[in-house]
Amino acid sequence: SQEQMSLSLSGTELGLWDVNFLTGEIKTNPRWSEMLGYPAENLTKSFETWQQLVHPDDLPVAMLRLAEHIHGKRDVYQADIRMRCSNGDWKWVQTKGKVFERDAQGRPLRANGTHLDISERKALEHQLKTLTLAVEHSPVATVFTDTTPKIIYVNPRFTEATGYKKEDVIGKNPKLWQSGNTPLKTYQELWDTITHKRVWSGELWNKSKDGAPVLESISIAPVVDDDGEVTNYVAIKQDITEKRQMEETIWFQANYDQLSGLANRNSFLERCRLALARAERHGQKVLVVYIDLDRFKPVNDTYGHSAGDYVIQEFSQRLKGAIRSSDTAARMGGDEFTVVIEDLHEQQSIASIIDQIHESVVSQPYVLSAELTGKEPVEVSIGASFGFAVYPDHGRSLEALLSQADGAMYAHKQQKVRTATQ
Secondary structure, X not given: OHHHHHHHHHXXXXXXXXXXXXXXXXXXXXXXXXXXXXXXXXXXXXXXXXXXXXXXXXXXXXXXXXXXXXXXXXXXXXXXXXXXXXXXXXXXXXXXXXXXXXXXXXXXXXXXXEEEEOHHHHHHHHHHHHHHHHHHOOOOEEEEXXXXXXXXXXXXXXXXXXXXXXXXXXXXXXXXXXXXXXXXXHHHHHHHHHOOOOOEEEEXXXXXXXXXXXXXXXXXXXXXXXXXXXXXXXXXXXEOHHHHHHHHHHHHHHHEOOOOOOEOHHHHHHHHHHHHHHHHHHOOEEEEEEEEEEOOHHHHHHHOHHXXXXXXXXXXXXXXXXXXXXXXXXXXXXXXXXXXXXXXXXXXXXXXXXXXXXHHHHOOXXXXXXXXXXXXXXXXXXXXXXXXXXXXXXXXXXXXXXXXXXXHXXXXXXXXXXXXXX
16 A cells, blocks of 8 residues: 555655654655755654754744644644755745644644645746736736636726726726727727737727726737637736827927918928929929918007917918818918919919919908907908919929919019009
């Protein structure tokens, strides 16, 4: 029976021990000493030797557990301890056993049990604890799901960022925080990627618990087991709403006039260059129009800059409404504006286009509210002087076209001044 048991236990890598409490002698199998790297014949088999091999920090715990078992407080003696190896290293061992023989007074006579090398398990536990602490204190929101997918874990940063508490989301589908603003195609690409065991990264429009839209930069990784099967998904998320808004603000400020909302000079010049390049490739014409407001200065002088700003804003909206969405209206500065009209057809009359723009921007008076005038509402009328150039009729370079249009606009304005003084 002993031989059969020894053969059975040898496959489990267990070290066996049998302690005699009266003599302090310990009987062991070869695995018990091999586990620590000692030749069996060189290791004194005594309870005192065992105590000397246990790490000083772990011995009090081991002895306490043994005492609790001996006195009936624990059914089984068990402790995880570090034991010194022959090379001086410490190895984690799980020692486990039970008293099986007592005297008439209930005092222990003999106990036996096992030693199991748990160093690898302890290393994994330490690694897991480290990773858990890293996730718990991570500045990035983290979500774990099963393959359903149902949420099984969220870290504290997730709650801080979204307002959802753990009890709000555990067991729920991540659809819970979808905003409806992300294209369906994006979700299809996401699932196609992670179900093929690849990491997906991208941006999703979600919502916080209070319903506010949130743009998140997200990476979702599948967790694959040893058999190659996906068991879980891990998502890390970061709110980039403010960052995106700042980027858009910076881009808008770089490309648009703050007062009018129209393209600014730099953006206008860039769009002109692109329009001319397209026209050259496709054999098309491009119309460039310069516009300068008439009778604008008296508005500023009489009613103040706020009234002048209002006229600029209203004029800009009228100008934008007079052209196609594919065309460009820009404010060059002060009361000077430009328009670029692409894909100009031969049958289109340039005069009719300019007349249409003129009619839209100056046919109706501009109404200054009492808040702007400081008195009663006032209607003011302004005019506009126009000049134009056509690619390639008036030039093939941007500089030539702008010079032609600007010169024509200045001539138009001077003509109106001469007419008014006659």
